[in-house]
Amino acid sequence: MKPGRVILMGAGPGDLDLLTRKAVRALSSADVLLLDELVPPDIVELAPRARVLRVGKRGGCRSTPQPFIQRLMRRYALQGRTVVRVKGGEALMFGRAGEEIAFLEAAGIEVELINGVSSGMAAAAALGISLTHRDYCHGVSFVTAHTQDGTPPDWQALARSRTTLVIYMGMRRIEDVAAGLLAHLPAGTPAAVVQWASTPREARLVTLLGRLADDAREAGLGSPAIILVGDAIGLARADGRRDGDTVGSIVGPDPSRLDPQDAVAEIQRTGAM
Structure with missing residues (x-):
């Protein structure tokens, strides 16, 4: 056969x-x-x-x-x-x-x-930002919060890279992630968390590295979520606006987003299959 x-x-x-x-x-x-x-x-x-x-x-x-x-x-x-x-x-x-x-x-x-x-790209879209804005960074680094043997990544090397950091699988150890980066980056470095990116359950937090872990826990954010850190994140607005002080702001689930069942029906209706 x-x-x-x-x-x-x-x-x-x-x-x-x-x-x-x-x-x-x-x-x-x-x-x-x-x-x-x-x-x-x-x-x-x-x-x-x-x-x-x-x-x-x-x-x-x-x-x-x-x-x-x-x-x-x-x-x-x-x-x-x-x-x-x-x-x-x-x-x-x-x-x-x-x-x-x-x-x-x-x-x-x-x-x-x-x-x-990728959920990292969807998180950037949710925040309305470019991960590679050339005025703020040299590129983007996609990393997990732990390596294969369970040890943390080289936060020092990542901090020195001057790239936007997009961190996967980090919510269960967000305190360790924040502490590891704070050893090499200023507490005022922009940061964000996006949970359930692109779905009706999406929630977005815009904050600073020094407040990242506390703000995320206070907001009740958990997995699955993407953590983003770097100067380019400073352009993000949790509510989609470009004015006002939004540090520490969070926007919760959006019921207006298309339900997955409705999306399936739309795909079938338009003949995408």
Whole structure:
């Protein structure tokens, strides 16, 4: 039997309107759908003939082991099926795609990659800022709040880079993140947190590095969220306005945003599939 294939697909940060047309076509062709924890559940309506397996992985919670997920993909692909592995955000950013690609290719399985909008980019859009504004930084650094062995990243090197820092998986240790950066950056460095970026549950906090941990905890923010630090964040406004003192301000969930179920209906109505 000819092997099937595996599609590693980024589903974006939660707003199904951000799915690419290529992603929607991949979903419609799926025989097996492996869904990550943070993927909107309504996405399954775009894969009407697929067997759906939920393989959630989320920090601090019970998660499906990575080796088991890889074996599942291999098993179904070797049965000649089209397997779509749906990851939140961008499939190639902090999603262990490299391990999956190597594992599948070693088994002789074709792998296709479909990009999605990273939650870090969605957080920047929510704040109305450019992460690479040339008047304020030399670039952007996407990092996680801990390395593979659980140790923190080199905050000193990151502070010296003069880039905007976009920090993933940092809310459970936001005090450590802030302390690590405060050892090398001024307390007045602009900072922000965006939780559930692009979704109806989105909440945005604009603050300063010295107040980051306290303000985030006081606001009740937690995972999933993106922490942003750097001079370019100084242009952000939690409420979308460009005037007034907004340090420490927070804007909570926006009920006017399109519900995921409505987004699915709109995709189906416009024939994007």
